[in-house]
Amino acid sequence: AQSVTQLDSQVPVFEEAPVELRCNYSSSVSVYLFWYVQYPNQGLQLLLKYLSGSTLVESINGFEAEFNKSQTSFHLRKPSVHISDTAEYFCAVSDPGSARQLTFGSGTQLTVLP
Amino acid sequence: DTAVSQTPKYLVTQMGNDKSIKCEQNLGHDTMYWYKQDSKKFLKIMFSYNNKELIINETVPNRFSPKSPDKAHLNLHINSLELGDSAVYFCASSHSNQPQHFGDGTRLSIL
Numbered sequence: 001a002q003s004v005t006q007l008d009s010q011v012p013v014f015e016e017a018p019v020e021l022r023c024n025y026s027s028s029v030s031v032y033l034f035w036y037v038q039y040p041n042q043g044l045q046l047l048l049k050y051l052s053g054s055t056l057v058e059s060i061n062g063f064e065a066e067f068n069k070s071q072t073s074f075h076l077r078k079p080s081v082h083i084s085d086t087a088e089y090f091c092a093v094s095d096p097g098s099a100r101q102l103t104f105g106s107g108t109q110l111t112v113l114p
Numbered sequence: 115d116t117a118v119s120q121t122p123k124y125l126v127t128q129m130g131n132d133k134s135i136k137c138e139q140n141l142g143h144d145t146m147y148w149y150k151q152d153s154k155k156f157l158k159i160m161f162s163y164n165n166k167e168l169i170i171n172e173t174v175p176n177r178f179s180p181k182s183p184d185k186a187h188l189n190l191h192i193n194s195l196e197l198g199d200s201a202v203y204f205c206a207s208s209h210s211n212q213p214q215h216f217g218d219g220t221r222l223s224i225l
Contacts, residue, residue: 034213043118043204043216044157088155100145100208101170104157 002027004093006105014113015083021076021108023065023091033074034092034102035065044090050074051096061085086112117141118217120205126223127195134191135220137205145169146188147206147214148180157204163188200224 007022025031032051036044048059055067065076074091091105118139127133139146147170148160162170163182177193192199202221206214 032211036216038155041218043218044206045216046213049213090157096211100147100162100164100211100214102159102214107155107157 002031002093002095002103004091004103004105006089006091006108008108009106010109010111012111012113013081016080018079019077019081019085019110021089021091021110023074023076023105025072025074025091025093027072027093027095030096032094032096033065033067034094035059035063035074035076036090036092036104038088038090038107040087047076047089081110081112083112083114086110118205118207118215120203120217120220122220123218124221124223126225128225129195129197131195132191132193133195133222134189135203135205135222136187136189137217138187139205139207139215140186141207141209141215143207143209143215144185145208145210146182146185147208148188148190149204149206149216151202151204151219153201161188161190195222195224197224 003026005024013019034049035047037047048057050067058064063078088107092102120137145164147162151157161180166182179191182188202219204219205217208214
């Protein structure tokens with residue numbers, strides 16, 4: 001069975017500073033990788049995804065993640081965060097053959113401080 | 115608005131009761147899901163239906179019974195509610211192997 005490890009449960013960072021949220025997965029086969037964001041009292045929203053192709057994927061609000069097969073990682077980065085980025089971030093993985101079966105990490109609470 | 119919508123948003127009830135949570139999607143997706151998010155925000159899939167057929171059924175007590183009357187609806191019925199059922203339940207939908215879209219959740223509190 002696949003598993004996802006998000007090493008940091010909480011990441012506080014000052015506004016306009018860079019941030020990296022770490023995600024590692026355990027799988028020896030091809031995977032699909034996702035980052036979802038959850039704002040307070042809301043559902044999860046897809047932030048970005050890696051299905052195939054370029055290993056660097058970007059979102060419309062400045063986040064990017066890089067698929068690193070050798071390190072089985074999919075870390076999320078943003079060069080300059082805003083207060084509005086404060087949220088819970090979930091990394092998820094699925095087998096391409098059964099992309100409906102998502103396995104989520106335990107989440108990272110990003111808190112952006114003024 | 116196109117969305118995954120679930121009702122109710124909040125549900126407070128007593129142990130032993132039976133309750134249902136409804137989910138509807140108007141995105142034209144063929145697959146729907148139920149997830150449980152516990153107090154530590156850990157998310158785990160419970161069920162998935164594709165074109166009204168059950169395709170994922172994780173280890174969930176049989177007090178939980180999903181029902182899909184059509185492709186756009188997946189309801190969750192829970193019998194004999196227990197304290198440990200307190201959680202946020204999320205409905206989601208997707209088309210084939212595309213990323214899943216989530217509802218805003220139903221916060222279930224058992225007294």
